[in-house]
Amino acid sequence: MERVYLDLKARILAGTYPPGTRLEAAQLAKSLASSATPVRDALYRLSGERIIESWHQEGFRQPLLSEADLVDLYWWTGALLLLALKGRTPRSDLPGGLVDLATHPSYPEGIESLFRTIAIGSSNGELRASIINCVERSMTIRTLEARVDGVASDALTSMADDYRFGRWSALRSKITRFHRRRASHAGRVAAEIRRRSEPLDNIRRI
Known part of the structure; x- marks a missing residue:
């Protein structure tokens, strides 16, 4: 099973x-x-x-996510990530890289890795589970995000660098901006989702 x-x-x-x-x-x-x-x-x-x-x-x-569904998911994911990062401050005894964060060739894998890593770093089990659930529910739309927003991958790279070097304040700000931008592009992502699907009165059976 x-x-x-x-x-x-x-x-x-x-x-x-x-x-x-x-x-x-x-x-x-x-x-x-x-x-x-x-x-x-x-x-x-x-x-x-x-x-x-x-x-x-x-x-x-x-x-079959609508624009409103996507906006809700983006804002909720961003809020949870900020909670997971709340209170983190740089450590003066570790001026170099703090985390060996895995690198991935694709935007969807990179986003998943970064957000999962943030989740795992939280001591709150409910928060970890909620973030990972959001990450999983978003996986099928990440490729579409990169398609409609040419700077999405650059934003990921910048956030990942902040995480590696423990620049928590900068990371929190960038996560907020990242999800605000995702919400602003939600309509275009929803249109891409519709283009990949068949009409609702003729749903293909699997």
Whole structure:
């Protein structure tokens, strides 16, 4: 059951299924080499995590996020990250790099790595879980963010450098600006999401 959950979650977060795609246990079971029961359990679990949607009492689907949905998600993620960084101050005994933060060739992987690292650094378990959930729910839209905003990758690089060297005040300011910019581009991202999806009255079954 755990294997099915992890495999299906990885596919969903990787954007395997276009937005709006209906996810049916019987069909997914074939590609996951499983029976329908553990797939259905995984779908309920992922719905509880808000990674997929329970749609009109008719099953599950890949989220089809609107501009308002994206704005809410961006502001909430930014607020949680600021809480995780609250109170952090530079250490005078470590003037060099503080953290060996992994580098990634792509913008989506880099954002995930930085925000997960910030989450893990929090001593509050609820805060860690909430940030990681936001990170996972945002993974399918990161490529679209970079497509509509040419400076998104530069903003990531700047935030990652601040984290490496413990420039916490600068990082907090940049996280605020980053999510404010994400919200301002939410309409364009939502339009890209719509272009990747089929009409709602003709949702493809998976």
